[in-house]
Amino acid sequence: MHNFLPIAYFENQFIAFENAKISIATHALHYGTAAFGGMRGIPNPENPSQILLFRLERHCQRLSQSAKFLNYDLPADKIEQIIVDFVKKNKPSQSFYIRPLVYSSGLGIAPRLHNIEKDFFVYGLEMGDYLSPDGISCRISSWYRQEDRSFPLRGKISAAYITSALAKTEAVESGFDEAILMNSQGKVCEATGMNVFMVRNGQLITPGFEQDVLEGITRDSILTLAKDLGIETIQRPIDKSELFIADEVFLSGTAAKITPVKRIETFTLPSDRPITEKLREKLSAITENKDLKYANWVNVIPLE
Structure with a gap:
């Protein structure tokens, strides 16, 4: 309701x-x-x-x-x-x-x-939490993300979300919370309405725009915050198997904010997520206008 x-x-x-x-x-x-x-x-x-x-x-x-x-x-x-x-x-x-x-x-x-x-x-x-802030389970979807050569992926076009809807229902009906889609090249792309990040050996890694991902605004914010916090960030293709052995995986989006991933397919990820938590705490403080360094990211609308 x-x-x-x-x-x-x-x-x-x-x-x-x-x-x-x-x-x-x-x-x-x-x-x-x-x-x-x-x-x-x-x-x-x-x-x-x-x-x-x-x-x-x-x-x-x-x-x-x-x-x-x-x-x-x-x-x-x-x-x-x-x-x-x-x-x-x-x-x-x-x-x-x-x-x-x-x-x-x-x-x-x-x-x-x-x-x-x-x-x-x-x-x-x-709207409260779109996904559980304690962490979620994901499956690799059998559906693939569209390609920019056949669909304008630099726009948030409603027709694209039939793929997200198919993937989400497939995931939930098979016992998972969310789906991760691959692109046509077989590389990790994004979730049904969120960008994907992983941490390996202290590096924060996410697919670049050439991997047919949406130009997420939360994604952009996280990359900026990570650099400011001294966390090494890399945008590059990600293989499916890398997610299974990652130190941390999380999804990001306006609705999802920063949501940690606990399990992907049959692979359980570490419960210790220092980089995820550091970024989540930072982003939360900014959205509540408690960090003056990023005050220009927050519009204050008076109601009176």
């Missing part, structure tokens, strides 16, 4: 969430011609009359870039202002998640991006 925030932005206005409805003939519903974003917000622990949003500007930039793949010009600063207004109107009192989405709103039948109307909406819901 989801607790949706009461106000949504829909068709250029703020209305009650329950009144924001689309036609069953909407183009994006049939052809996946949509792109979305996701960002977390929390009431400021030091001042509940303020909302803290993590890396709002970067999220809006990525959504604006994704919209370009849909032949839609939606400036990042417009998205940002709408989201700020959205937060002020809803006045959330719990940790929450914002879902902005751009889509082909026309009622056409043919799959195309030209000569069809586009639109943009925003809604939100209360």
Whole structure:
């Protein structure tokens, strides 16, 4: 049962969430011609009359870039202002998640991006932990990540998530919490909605963009934090067998934050995760606006 925030932005206005409805003939519903974003917000622990949003500007930039793949010009600063207004109107009192989405709103039948109307909406819901913070189990999915030569992987395009949905259900129905997908070259790519990191011999390692991974904003944040903390970071291809013998493995994403992996297939990973925990504590402090060095990553939205 989801607790949706009461106000949504829909068709250029703020209305009650329950009144924001689309036609069953909407183009994006049939052809996946949509792109979305996701960002977390929390009431400021030091001042509940303020909302803290993590890396709002970067999220809006990525959504604006994704919209370009849909032949839609939606400036990042417009998205940002709408989201700020959205937060002020809803006045959330719990940790929450914002879902902005751009889509082909026309009622056409043919799959195309030209000569069809586009639109943009925003809604939100209360959200705690997306995955268990104590650690999860993963299987290697039988489904493979798309390739950039056949799909615009630099955008967060909704149609791509059919692969994630297939992999997630396959994992859960076979007794695991999450799935890790390989790319077409047989290298580790990402989870169903998260980037993958591993630690070996004190080095933090993650697949590079040439491995068809999403340009994750949490991923980017972790790489920056690791370097600042003196942790050696490497972006390179990862073999499946490396995950089985890694010192630490964790997933990262807006919803998942930093989630440790306890087991992959039949391989149990060490319970001691010093680098994972150091990064998780650092990221948590930043999102609560308790680390002035990274204050520019946090937007403080006054509700009064």
